[in-house]
Structure formats: C-alpha cells, structure tokens
Amino acid sequence: LHITAIEEMGQYAFDNLEGWKDFSKKAKKGDILIVGKNFGCGSSRQQAVDCFIALGIQAMVGESFGAIYKRNAINSGLPLLECEDIFQTDLKSEDVIEINLNTGVIKREGKEIIRAKPMSKIQMDIYQAGDLFAYGRKLE
Numbered sequence: 001l002h003i004t005a006i007e008e009m010g011q012y013a014f015d016n017l018e019g020w021k022d023f024s025k026k027a028k029k030g031d032i033l034i035v036g037k038n039f040g041c042g043s044s045r046q047q048a049v050d051c052f053i054a055l056g057i058q059a060m061v062g063e064s065f066g067a068i069y070k071r072n073a074i075n076s077g078l079p080l081l082e083c084e085d086i087f088q089t090d091l092k093s094e095d096v097i098e099i100n101l102n103t104g105v106i107k108r109e110g111k112e113i114i115r116a117k118p119m120s121k122i123q124m125d126i127y128q129a130g131d132l133f134a135y136g137r138k139l140e
Helices: 006-012 047-054 067-076 121-129 132-139
Strands: 032-035 059-062 080-082 097-099 105-108 111-115
Touching: 006 047, 047 067, 067 080, 067 121, 067 132, 121 132
Parallel strands: 032 059, 059 080
Antiparallel strands: 097 105, 105 111
C-alpha cells in the first residue's frame, strides 16, 4: 500500500477478497471484527492494522493472530482477543456484541455467549494509554 495517510487506508481493507470488496463501505465506527485462525499472518506492515483503525474498528476477536500483526495491533492500541472457539457460537454478521477486555467475556443481547482470553495487564495499559508511544511517555 503506497498511501501513508492513515485516514485514507481504510478504503483498502479486504478489498482484494472475494465477497468482501465492499467491506470498507459497510464498516462502521465501533464495529468489532470476528476473524479466523492466524489472522494477519504474513503481514509485517503497520498498514495492515492501520486500515482497520482508519475505519473505526473498535476491536477484533479471533481464533488466533499472526505474531507480528498482533504486536503491531497492541502497539497501536487496537484490542485483540483470542478465542479458539469463536466460530462454535451462532454469531452472525452484523450481530451486536459487547466484549470485556479485562475478563474476555463476550455478550450478545446482554447474555454471555463465550469467553475469550482476556488482555494482559501490559496490553491493557498500552490500550488505555492510546498506543505504545503514549504508554512510553507515561513512564517518563
């Protein structure tokens, strides 16, 4: 991706995937993405995370995440919750869910449907600061 302005990157999220070409037009600020195994694997570029931040994606819940992608997301303040059995639920596209980053509890319509691995203390500290740079400034 040759674009460097984060606010412009979102338009390219998933645009090369069959069935997802209009994802950036449908995504809304505050959406939580449910993703599969090893999501983001093979993507060492920060833009892979920035595309979703530009769209206002609030968090991602996935079976697992690629190591570099996970680190980039954490450092950017994008919460990721790992939940191996997320696709064993009956969640459907556009269901409204809420997640508790501290406990990993995922609810739909106020009822717990599954638990993910909660964020670690350092992940939560970085998220609450805004990103890794803001967290570092707080340590000074």
